[in-house]
Amino acid sequence: MTTQTPIRSGFGAHSTAWDVLNGIGLNGQRAIVTGGYSGIGLETSRALADAGADVIAPGRSQDKAKAALASIPRAQPAALDLADPASIDAFADAILAEGRPVPILICNAAIMACPLDRDGRGYESQFAINHLGHWQLIARLWPVLAQAGQSGGGRVVCLSSLGHRLSPVDFDDPHWTRRDYHKWRAYGQAKTANSLTAVGLDSRAKGYGVRAFAVHPGGIMTDLQRSLAREEMMAFGWIDADGKVDPRFKTPEQGAATSVWAATSPQLAGMGGLYCEDCDVALGVPDEDLSVTGVRSWAVDPAAADRLWALSEAQTGVKSPL
Numbered sequence: 001m002t003t004q005t006p007i008r009s010g011f012g013a014h015s016t017a018w019d020v021l022n023g024i025g026l027n028g029q030r031a032i033v034t035g036g037y038s039g040i041g042l043e044t045s046r047a048l049a050d051a052g053a054d055v056i057a058p059g060r061s062q063d064k065a066k067a068a069l070a071s072i073p074r075a076q077p078a079a080l081d082l083a084d085p086a087s088i089d090a091f092a093d094a095i096l097a098e099g100r101p102v103p104i105l106i107c108n109a110a111i112m113a114c115p116l117d118r119d120g121r122g123y124e125s126q127f128a129i130n131h132l133g134h135w136q137l138i139a140r141l142w143p144v145l146a147q148a149g150q151s152g153g154g155r156v157v158c159l160s161s162l163g164h165r166l167s168p169v170d171f172d173d174p175h176w177t178r179r180d181y182h183k184w185r186a187y188g189q190a191k192t193a194n195s196l197t198a199v200g201l202d203s204r205a206k207g208y209g210v211r212a213f214a215v216h217p218g219g220i221m222t223d224l225q226r227s228l229a230r231e232e233m234m235a236f237g238w239i240d241a242d243g244k245v246d247p248r249f250k251t252p253e254q255g256a257a258t259s260v261w262a263a264t265s266p267q268l269a270g271m272g273g274l275y276c277e278d279c280d281v282a283l284g285v286p287d288e289d290l291s292v293t294g295v296r297s298w299a300v301d302p303a304a305a306d307r308l309w310a311l312s313e314a315q316t317g318v319k320s321p322l
Contacts, residue, residue, distance in 0.1 A: 004275060004295055009267050011279030013218060017047035020279055024264050027052035030102050031263070032095070032141075034058055034134065035109025036113035037065035037077060039224060040217055043256035044106060048263075049074035058091055059109060068207035082109060083119045085316065092140035101148035102141060104263045107134040107159045107194070112224050116181040123174040123315065126186045129192035134158065135312040138201060139320045143200025149209030150220035156205075158198045159162045160214040160275060160299065161191040168298035169193050169308055193308055195275050200305035202273035211272035213262040214299070218278065219248065226282045244319040277301055 011020055026048060036057030037044035043057045049072045058080030059065055065077035078094070081087040095102065110130045117125040123132065138145070138156060148154035166188025175177050176186060195214035202212040237246055261279045262268065275282045275295040285294030298304060313320055 003261055004282060004300060006280045006283055007267060009261070009265070009280045011257070012262065013250065013278040014254060015257045015261075015279050016251075016253040017043055017260040018050070018253070018262040020265060021047055021051045025052055026264065028103075029053045029104065030056070030100050030160075031104035031106070032058065033106045033108050034080065034082070036075070036106070036135070037061075037068040040252050040255035040259070041106075041108040042068055042218055043252045044108060044259050044322055045069065045075045046072050047253075047256060047260050048104065051264075053104065056068075056095075080137075082129045082137070083125065085121075086134060088133060088136050089140060092137060095141060096143060100144065101151055101154070102144040103148035103154040104157075105138065105141065105145060105154065105155075106159070106259050106263055107137070107197075108157075108159050108259065109134075110159060110190075110224060112163075113183040113187050115183065116176065118175075119316075122175065122177075124181075124186060126183075126190040127174055127193065130187075130190035131197065132312060132316055134194070136199055136316045136318050138149045138197070139316075139318050139322075141267040142321045144174045144221055145205070145210050146208045149205065152209075153209040155263050156210065156212040157259050158194045158197070158201075158212065158214050159259065160195040160198075160216055162216050162219075162277075162292060163188045164191040164195055164216075164299040165296055167192060169196065169304065171307060171311060174311070195295070195299035196301070196305040197312075198275070199273045199300055199302060203302065203305070203312075204309075206321075211268070213268070213272065214275040215258045215262050216275065216277040216282065216295075217255045217258055218250040220250045220252055275298070287315050 031048045031053040035041040049055045055075040058078040069075045080091045119128045167185040198212040198214040283294045287296045
């Protein structure tokens with residue numbers, strides 16, 4: 001893991017995905033963006049496709065995906081339900097059967113602060129979808145990720161969030177079977193897990209030419225907020241009484257920028273296992289820090305990342321090839 005110290009990339013909170021891709025060509029490269037047909041995922045897909053990548057945007061809503069991607073010639077939808085292990089395996093098997101290397105995998109899809117729900121295994125939905133589903137996908141796609149790594153390099157980007165500050169991973173009760181459920185701490189735990197996945201993956205994959213990064217995209221008003229009541233968003237100051245979004249929020253094009261930067265920027269050559277925000281490496285901050293930038297230690301802790309890796313293998317039943 002590289003130190004959590006900004007590198008002064010020259011980009012910032014207002015940079016767009018197109019800004020960071022200026023001068024970068026991705027002609028013929030395959031990119032997978034989970035949930036890449038909605039919100040910042042759609043803008044991520046659009047920017048990568050505009051740079052020449054062949055984009056697959058898998059997700060649950062195929063009708064919505066087809067409509068959203070219709071105007072992006074190099075992007076196509078695919079079926080994937082991150083809450084369903086069989087669906088993850090089916091998608092991965094289809095990709096592996098094609099035999100093409102995948103130099104870019106962006107684990108973008110997520111749910112946020114939803115009421116308590118459990119998947120067919122009894123796992124809490126935010127941890128299951130945001131973390132375990134993506135972890136299984138990474139493990140199953142490893143052969144084509146490694147293929148890309150050996151033939152020029154590959155990157156995996158895991159979307160985390162400022163919400164990681166709300167909770168470390170509770171290894172004793174990750175699925176809220178013994179605690180009273182708290183939707184925001186559950187979200188925070190899942191986003192910490194996303195960051196730790198990047199740390200754990202990078203340490204295992206860098207020898208194969210594959211690097212991993214965690215990304216906080218910033219605050220963006222999208223379908224991610226669909227579980228939140230209007231009154232709750234008003235109380236947070238995200239919208240006013242007329243529904244107008246606070247100007248501190250990014251546009252989707254700006255929200256996609258850090259994901260695209262982490263996936264493609266030559267500025268990150270030789271680096272990995274880092275938490276990024278505003279198109280730069282985020283500063284590591286004390287766990288008691290109350291600012292709205294930087295990453296807390298529990299989200300980039302190698303020991304916690306290894307513990308999570310073992311937990312993920314056990315709970316998915318998938319043995320990582322790494």
